[in-house]
Amino acid sequence: MMKSAQVVKALAALAQPTRLTVYRLLVTAGPEGMAAGQIAEKVKASPATMSFHFKTLSHAGLVESRQEGRFVYYAANFTVMNGMVNYLTENCCGGNAEACKTPGKKC
Amino acid sequence: MMKSAQVVKALAALAQPTRLTVYRLLVTAGPEGMAAGQIAEKVKASPATMSFHFKTLSHAGLVESRQEGRFVYYAANFTVMNGMVNYLTENCCGGNAEACKTPGKKC
DNA sequence: CTAACGATTTAATAATTGTTTAACAATGGA
DNA sequence: TCCATTGTTAAACAATTATTAAATCGTTAG
Numbered sequence: 001m002m003k004s005a006q007v008v009k010a011l012a013a014l015a016q017p018t019r020l021t022v023y024r025l026l027v028t029a030g031p032e033g034m035a036a037g038q039i040a041e042k043v044k045a046s047p048a049t050m051s052f053h054f055k056t057l058s059h060a061g062l063v064e065s066r067q068e069g070r071f072v073y074y075a076a077n078f079t080v081m082n083g084m085v086n087y088l089t090e091n092c093c094g095g096n097a098e099a100c101k102t103p104g105k106k107c
Numbered sequence: 108m109m110k111s112a113q114v115v116k117a118l119a120a121l122a123q124p125t126r127l128t129v130y131r132l133l134v135t136a137g138p139e140g141m142a143a144g145q146i147a148e149k150v151k152a153s154p155a156t157m158s159f160h161f162k163t164l165s166h167a168g169l170v171e172s173r174q175e176g177r178f179v180y181y182a183a184n185f186t187v188m189n190g191m192v193n194y195l196t197e198n199c200c201g202g203n204a205e206a207c208k209t210p211g212k213k214c
Numbered sequence: 215c216t217a218a219c220g221a222t223t224t225a226a227t228a229a230t231t232g233t234t235t236a237a238c239a240a241t242g243g244a
Numbered sequence: 245t246c247c248a249t250t251g252t253t254a255a256a257c258a259a260t261t262a263t264t265a266a267a268t269c270g271t272t273a274g
């Protein structure tokens with residue numbers, strides 16, 4: 001089970017428009033990821049701002065990076081996000097799915 | 108489809124230790140929810156602080172409230188969280204599940 | 215080696231967020 | 245009605261966060 005502090009960190013990392021866009025971009029890109037500059041261009045942010053955001057996402061464990069020549073590639077890591085979702089939905093309705101009267105929710 | 112701004116708001120609402128605890132408490136409590144004071148006692152926060160956090164969660168659409176006598180009951184609303192999760196995982200690996208090499212991830 | 219390119223770091227600033235205290239509603243029992 | 249109970253609101257302050265500009269680090273082509 002993921003620790004509360006790590007979940008908070010992951011949620012905070014995604015709770016920012018630029019980072020949320022970046023993360024979704026990387027989710028779509030798949031395991032190969034994208035180069036930092038390529039992402040920066042897509043989201044229209046300066047290199048320094050991007051580095052700041054990448055650091056936040058990395059520190060939260062949501063993305064991983066690898067150097068390839070002069071480029072740094074970033075790729076999404078789904079493990080933390082899955083852990084986050086599981087943490088949030090744990091013991092829904094006291095573990096009793098039938099008690100869950102919220103329409104559209106599959107406990 | 109949920110809008111980016113709303114997803115950011117929901118993520119930000121959950122990206123705080125006290126609010127995350129409160130939300131999980133309400134997820135476990137189910138549709139009946141819990142009284143504000145009962146929650147405050149559980150998470151050891153002052154009434155004013157709780158009101159501030161409830162407002163943040165409500166404004167994000169993550170919880171709903173109803174008055175019952177002198178008590179205000181709060182209950183989790185799963186629709187926004189489901190929308191949030193769908194927004195995050197949309198188009199994983201370019202929509203090609205076989206391209207998803209991340210272990211443990213079910214695209 | 216030198217210069218250009220891609221990205222990160224640092225320091226400074228502006229904006230946002232969380233907590234506290236005190237004052238203010240609203241409800242219901244005596 | 246009076247008063248205790250339950251929560252919310254408002255103002256002030258400390259702490260955190262996002263952005264910018266300038267300097268720096270690594271890599272590779274010439």
